[in-house]
Amino acid sequence: MNIPEGAKKIVLAGNPNAGKSVFFNYFTGLYVDVSNYPGTTLEISYGEFEKNVLIDTPGVYGISSFNDEERIARDIILSADIVINVVNAVNLERDLFLTQQIIDSGKPVIMALNMIDEAEKNGIIIDIDLLSKELGIPVIPTVAIKKTGLDKVKGGIDLARIGNICNEIRLKLDPLTKRLGSQGEALLVLEGDPAVSARNGMEPGSSREEIYLARRERVNQVIEEVIQKSSSKSGFSNKLGSLMIMPLTGIPILVAALWIMYKIIGVYIAGNIVGFTEGTVMAGIYEPAVRHVVGQIIPNTSILGKILTGEFGILTMTVTYVLGLLLPLVAGFYFFLAIFEDSGYLPRIATLVDRVLTGIGLNGRAVIPLILGFGCVTMASITTRLLSSERERRIAIFLLGLVIPCSAQLGVITGLLAGIGPQYAALYAIIILAVLITVGTVLNNVLPGRSADLLIDLPALRPPRIGNIMKKTTGKTFMFVKEATPLFALGALLISVFQVTGILVYLQNLLAPVTVGWLRLPPEIATVFIMGIVRRDFGAAGLNYMTLTPGDTLVALVTLTLFVPCIASVLVLFKERGRKEAIIMWIATWVIAFFVGGLVAQVLNVFGRSSNTEGIAVVLAFFGLIAIVSRLFKRFYKTITAQI
């Protein structure tokens, strides 16, 4: 976003869930520009604010570089002219660390002391005048959701002051500030921030811990003075919070939440709403209309006509997929995600499942993309951004592409498995689970480094606010359409070209030796796989029209589940992971899919396809064994590397 001349950069900063976005929405109204921060994938909102520019930053507990969010918040705050620090009055002790750090950076600050209503409910009374005097900045009490105090903050921007810098820090800071010409940069160099040091041509300082401790002590001292009364709460929301993280009660709650989500997104939206948007609107009205209009100028049967409006046409398939199929699903997911996020449930799910995920190199936070994966792998891949290390993002995105089927595909798979018997359904589930555990464990041990441990704040549970939910849902859905459309158009173009040039058929023949020889399936199955590249559920649906033995169906389903993700998710894979890594992952999914599929086929073949029950027992034992061996492999690998 371009900042007009003379305009000030006013930055909203604060801990996560402090209420920044409520302020942002109130101050800026409709004209908001959401954009990706350069070089990263996080969304930052910019808005016009009188003659100035208002920027909403990701919530952070401090400015440093522990993750993407912090790096972005750091750079935006360091470039601010004025900072509006939104503080949660209920957690003053935690929030003031960031406040004091921003003050130490020498920026003019005004504080909005938010959630005064909740603080009162908890029996917390804060001496606001004293707080303001101690910190040396104006402090305005607010209740953002009731719009109390918001206009005071708005009118008080010019009152923002450079606050009282922590004494111990000032002594160290002054000489370096003179040298670098910026107190904020100097502070972060002292705190050993690698990126800030590098851009100032300095060695990172070694006093981070010392400075943090001094700051923490200062904050605790301020708290001591300004909080007049505080009684710990233990209300209903607290009890519910505990129930959510303990397995005995937490798992049923999670299952219930997912079931509601499945009912609404998987059944209602994917069925009724998509049936209307994709079937009635797009296929029934839009596509014929486009074909008709384009057909007036370019014959539909010509090459260009096929590329524009054919089966995989840019004007037909792209628009239908994005608007008719994905838009309602994506909006549904963001709606639920916003509810989970706003209510404070999400970090509790992460706590509940942390144990399970540490074994495959992830921690509790990865549960979000994995859950979303069952809706749409493409969407889920995007949310791997919230994982804290590259290593975890890598593991999560690969597992998503490999083992998690998307909702539409899952529907088709369930239908097919139901047709061939429960023993095959169990076998399918166990094979996929074995692959998940094996691949996750191997990646966890082979990838360098260690994944981060869980360390998260559990915010207070509160009923989500519909206004906030809607705003988040529409904002994110819009971003999705904006990002996905060009990628889909590209994919459509590619497939159309394949089709008109005959490459599609050529590929079909090329695949035959693998499909017939190794997977022991009829040659026509190649078509299904090729369709599966276009869209996984498309491929799975293709199986419906083939006559296969139960064993063959199982092999085909396993292969197709593990098979390359659909074009859309491959495109997202490239976008998120870069070309080199994406190609490796892409090839790996092919190899694993055909390897495991073939393995199932061969084992089934050896142990007699006719006497199914025995064969199944053996295959079951076989894959159970693989899962166990992969766990042992972990120890084995550790011993080996320890010896080297």
Added chain:
Amino acid sequence: MTLDKVRKGQQIKIISILDEIIRVQAIRFGIAEGSVVTCQEKVPAGPIVLRKNNQEIAIGRNLANKIDVALN
């Protein structure tokens, strides 16, 4: 003793946190070495939830093994 040995409801004092990155993050959360917290919840074989005033923090089990605490 280490944090993973603590029982639910016990009040403890953080003695030392081995990992520097975690130590620094803990200071920001307000649970620096020396601060007093309560064990709010213990997920079986999973994370431990600490509480200080109105703030709750979940700490993975592997991490808890590396945090020294004393009963308060």
